[in-house]
Amino acid sequence: MSATISDKLPPAILLMGPTASGKTAVAMALARRFPVELISVDSAQVFRDMNIGTAKPDAATLAEFPHHLVDLIPPTEAYSAARFRTDALAAMAEISARGHVPLLVGGTMLYFKALIEGLAELPQADPATRAAIDRDAASRGWPALHAELTQIDPATAARLHSTDAQRIQRALEIFHLSGRPLSALLAASEKQRTAYQFTAIGLLPSDRSVLHQRIAERFATMLAAGLEAEVAMLRERYPLHAALPSMRCVGYRQVWEVQDGLLPRHDLRDHGIFATRQLAKRQITWLRNTLRPQTVDCLAADADDRVARLLGKTLI
Missing domain, CATH: 1.10.20.140 (Histone, subunit A)
Incomplete structure (x- = not known):
């Protein structure tokens, strides 16, 4: 993917990567160093009250590093790539008007593609x-x-x-x-291609097995933090059903199945980890085959410094 559209266009940074690649930590490190504002590119973090299973930044982090496009809608609603594009462009315009640079960070690759290329309004299959x-x-x-x-x-x-x-x-x-x-x-x-000078950077693992270990640890942490209780709370607070996009999110789907008696509780951890690994595999495929950004090893201890160097003149 071309990183630059025109030298005369306002800059925007795209920081993308699979789940558990450390995107949020890198984004916050960049926010400490550069005049950027963060925009979430995450189809799960748009839902209110879904915090643990989406790895949503906590209240203290959001206070220090505000994220646009987080907690937009209740989990009873749906959110589309087209709506993301509209919301993201509005946030980007506001950020640019303040003299800051939009830093879009997340792992929903279809949203990145929609932002960059626009969406063809094709009819649904009949x-x-x-x-x-x-x-x-x-x-x-x-x-x-x-x-x-x-x-x-x-x-x-x-x-x-x-x-x-x-x-x-x-x-x-x-x-x-x-x-x-x-x-x-x-x-x-x-013709809908977005009028920004994009610098796209992908965080990819040099060793897939290490990413898998991170995924396992991350899901175990979510369970320990109360993911099952969070799903129970959501089901009590909202009129949810299993087919909603919010409840099809990785982690939430597996907990729902346990609570409905469709999955033995002792299998929850393994099923959640497997589903998360499959998600990461799809995200990596999108990055390598469709979006094709500049890449940084997400396992490197100095990943944030490497990203900062790649950004170069964009943020100076």
């Missing part, structure tokens, strides 16, 4: 439309549907093989539902 396309393909064959796509969306058709059923189906579905070709919708999202 089973009836897909079934009709499948019937047409069964009758005429996918090459014939590819030829049809060439007439309505030549740009998309040109990059698809004539037998790429899944992508041909999706492109035709989008056209039937929206009346616009996929290529036009993607071009519109490209």
Whole structure:
């Protein structure tokens, strides 16, 4: 990912990494040294009263280092990448107007991508439309549907093989539902690219096994701090159900299953650690394959100094 859009644009720092990579500690170290304000990029920390399982900074930390986009909504509501982009841009504008630099820190990689690139407003999948396309393909064959796509969306058709059923189906579905070709919708999202000079830094582990140990220790600490009691409190305070985004968060989902009798309590720790490791794996894949920031070894004792050196002229 390109770190710079234009030298004339206001600067913004993106500090991203998997869970347990020490992002918050590095961000606070930077806040002690530079005129930055922190913006949380975390799909779980937006929920109020969800503190332990989200590793939300405590009240004393938030008082010393205020975080934007923390404690925004109750756990009964949903929060989207599109809403994050709107909220983050508003916070960034306020921070820049104060002469400070936005420092966006977190591990929700889709939010970073939405902020940088914008979001294509694509229609949701429609089973009836897909079934009709499948019937047409069964009758005429996918090459014939590819030829049809060439007439309505030549740009998309040109990059698809004539037998790429899944992508041909999706492109035709989008056209039937929206009346616009996929290529036009993607071009519109490209115009949403954010007008900031981004410096993107990823905290990645040089040794995955050490990150796994951190994850295990972190989840054990959450359990000792009262994660189960926190979930019980949330269930008493709010009309929650297991399908809500808040209760699908790692840790909360496993505790919910224990409290509903779906998971033996003695398996909670192992299930929570496994789910957190899977989350970290997905985050690392996003970082390496999609976002591609400059990287710093999150296991290095001087990780914050290394990040500060990478920022260089951005914060001077």
